[in-house]
Amino acid sequence: MIQGNDFVADGLRVSLGRRVLVQPISFALPRGCLAAVVGPSGAGKTTLLRALAGLVPSEGRVLLGGQDVARMPVRQRARQLAYVPQGEAVHWPLPVRDVIALGRYPHGGADPRRLQAGDYDAVSRALDDVDLAPLQHRPVTELSGGERRRVAIARALATAAPVLLADEPIASLDPYFQLSVMALLQRQARAGALVIVVTHDIGLAARFADQVLMLLDGRLAAMGPPNAVLAPPKLAEVFAIDAYRADHEAQPVLVPWAMRSA
Numbered sequence: 085m086i087q088g089n090d091f092v093a094d095g096l097r098v099s100l101g102r103r104v105l106v107q108p109i110s111f112a113l114p115r116g117c118l119a120a121v122v123g124p125s126g127a128g129k130t131t132l133l134r135a136l137a138g139l140v141p142s143e144g145r146v147l148l149g150g151q152d153v154a155r156m157p158v159r160q161r162a163r164q165l166a167y168v169p170q171g172e173a174v175h176w177p178l179p180v181r182d183v184i185a186l187g188r189y190p191h192g193g194a195d196p197r198r199l200q201a202g203d204y205d206a207v208s209r210a211l212d213d214v215d216l217a218p219l220q221h222r223p224v225t226e227l228s229g230g231e232r233r234r235v236a237i238a239r240a241l242a243t244a245a246p247v248l249l250a251d252e253p254i255a256s257l258d259p260y261f262q263l264s265v266m267a268l269l270q271r272q273a274r275a276g277a278l279v280i281v282v283t284h285d286i287g288l289a290a291r292f293a294d295q296v297l298m299l300l301d302g303r304l305a306a307m308g309p310p311n312a313v314l315a316p317p318k319l320a321e322v323f324a325i326d327a328y329r330a331d332h333e334a335q336p337v338l339v340p341w342a343m344r345s346a
């Protein structure tokens with residue numbers, strides 16, 4: 085049943101010329117949920133996430149709390165939907181803290197050096213959340229790829245939006261920070277946000293996600309709890325792999341194990 089605070093994709097479709105990148109997709113996700121979008125390369129995950137964020141022209145509707153996101157004023161939309169792009173590069177040597185402060189822009193905090201107390205606190209919290217406080221005055225161009233990834237995540241967190249859309253947020257992170265960021269995103273969800281994460285890591289998706297959306301060739305091949313979606317027949321059909329499945333500390337363990345021959 086669709087609730088008033090749900091995030092709803094209603095017949096969302098993306099095409100470029102005559103090429104359909106995302107077939108009409110419909111789903112509803114509640115706030116308080118961590119959802120993982122998985123699927124092979126080219127399945128349409130980034131395109132779907134960008135369409136949900138209103139960053140690519142699409143047909144159909146995206147509703148948040150019953151409101152059509154496309155009809156929201158831009159600032160309101162930016163306060164409601166925070167977005168972490170894939171492989172984002174910042175080319176200017178801005179201090180880490182100033183880049184994260186850009187997340188407050190939709191709230192009116194235009195100048196990172198003259199933030200209101202609430203904006204300043206949100207930036208400090210986001211810095212702590214991703215363990216970057218010690219690097220806050222370093223130019224972002226002098227950080228490693230994984231550190232920059234955490235800056236991008238912190239910038240989105242600083243917005244404190246009810247919906248957080250993150251495209252491969254853990255892709256360039258070491259194992260410690262992969263776990264740390266997934267746990268952080270799970271905490272954001274438990275605190276009432278809806279978090280939608282695109283990831284190639286089906287193991288961490290199985291462990292942390294409440295819902296999994298599995299894409300194949302631009303369509304929603306499956307959606308549901310990880311145990312149901314990341315099951316052997318679906319993994320074989322969609323990823324052409326066999327996986328090792330077990331439990332550890334009452335949590336699922338899922339490891340891609342062998343390619344299946346065609």
Ligand SMILES: Nc1ncnc2c1ncn2[C@@H]1O[C@H](COP(=O)(O)OP(=O)(O)OP(=O)(O)O)[C@@H](O)[C@H]1O
Nearest residue numbers: 100105123124125126127128129130131132284299
């Ligand atoms: N600007 C574009 N012009 C033409 N085709 C595009 C464009 N952007 C994406 N595509 C195509 O759309 C399809 C979906 O791309 P998308 O980036 O959404 O896939 P993905 O599932 O996120 O892949 P990956 O896991 O490799 O990041 C791919 O076949 C891609 O080649």
